Amino acid sequence: MRIGILAVQGAVEPHRVKFENLGVESVQVKTPKDLVNLAGLVLPGGESSSMIHLLKLNGLWESVSEFVHQKPSWGLCAGTILLAKEVISPAQESLGVIDITVVRNAYGRQTESFISNLNPSPNWVDQESLEGIFIRAPKISRLGPSVKTLFTHHGDSVMVREGITLASTFHPELSESNKLHQYFLSLCQESR
């Protein structure tokens, strides 16, 4: 099984290390041909406006869109903004694969970035809390009827799942725990 990490820009390397720790090969996705034979795709944190700009070159937007509508994907921070059905503040184009509305930079600027413990929802596999690193993070302001919350912070959903699509507004790739990466791998495995 091979996992792709969208690598037009952003925090690519920490995900590669996580998958390597879990014994899974990952590849950087920069052009449409890089999407061949992947079991799933990670859309990492970064700057969503810059990523959209780069995705629009070389036909990558269309290929990634096709991929994430058929196969497992996991958006983190900017990646969540890319996967959302609706983006506000400011409004921005997106791939529209998960039925949520995302508010960009909803907690404020970098001096408002923070680390906090997250509470698992009953939909999650265990009841342990998890470190959440939020960097100029977006907020999920609306969840569609088939979207399930996996983790919350002060009542806000910060990690959600709809079918084979995951979205989180924080950065587990910068924390010690591998468990969310493990969860994504099992999701990819199940849907092969």
Add this chain to the structure above:
Amino acid sequence: MLPEMKLKTGLAEMLKGGVIMDVVNAEQAKIAEKAGAVAVMALERIPADIRKEGGVARMSPVDKVQEIMGVVSIPVMAKARIGHFVEAMILESLRVDYVDESEVLTPADEQYHIDKFQFKVPFVCGARNLGEALRRIGEGAAMIRTKGEAGSGNIVEAVRHLRTLRTQIRRLTTLGREELVNEAKELGAPLPLVDWVSKNGKLPVPNFAAGGVATPADAALCMWLGAESVFVGSGIFKSEDPERLAHSIVEATTHYQDAKILAKCSQGLGTAMKGLDIHTLKEEERLSERGW
């Protein structure tokens, strides 16, 4: 790593593989964002103009910084003078996302840099070599960039600094424990950081390139030499077609390994900034000599 440092280096992590552009006003900031910049750097004058006009170069005027923050959704960085912790305090209170304690501005303190651990806002600092990089990290910098030679349009100094850093890091990984104390003394760098680099073979914070990037090929060269992102200053707004060049440098930074894409995005760019031969610059004209 301290939690504070995780947040500071975390933002730098998000900027990797991207281009950070120098801007002096809102109009330039909008051009930069539209071209795909991951962040903009607010400063009073771009380095090429500082070089030409002379005088004291300071932090960008507060209203300019606010104006820039008001028009873009990407992170806004701003430069403060070396050692001028009050400029940094002001920039932090404006809620800029990163402060660049920069040799491009006229130093305010010829002995000490800012104690960057006292701030919540993260700092980036310039370095020419490993010792300088580790001294800045020891003071709390969360990102290192090469100094290069700002405003020269000449990539030679950035290349020198990237290569020096890489060679010195490689050397550290070959040394035994008993050699590290002496090495720390030679480098003028804190031993725990020297030890960390010798074990991990890289800097403990992200390492970006800056100073003299004028073309898409220059940006790609920096990426090949180990830079994780690229700062572009005078190169863009001193060129014939800034919008187009900005766009091309962004594409070249992502696709730095793909010569076909590089050739395509180097087409039809018009004239790049003229640039300076480094050997014609007197020592006092070299911005990279500022800081220590």
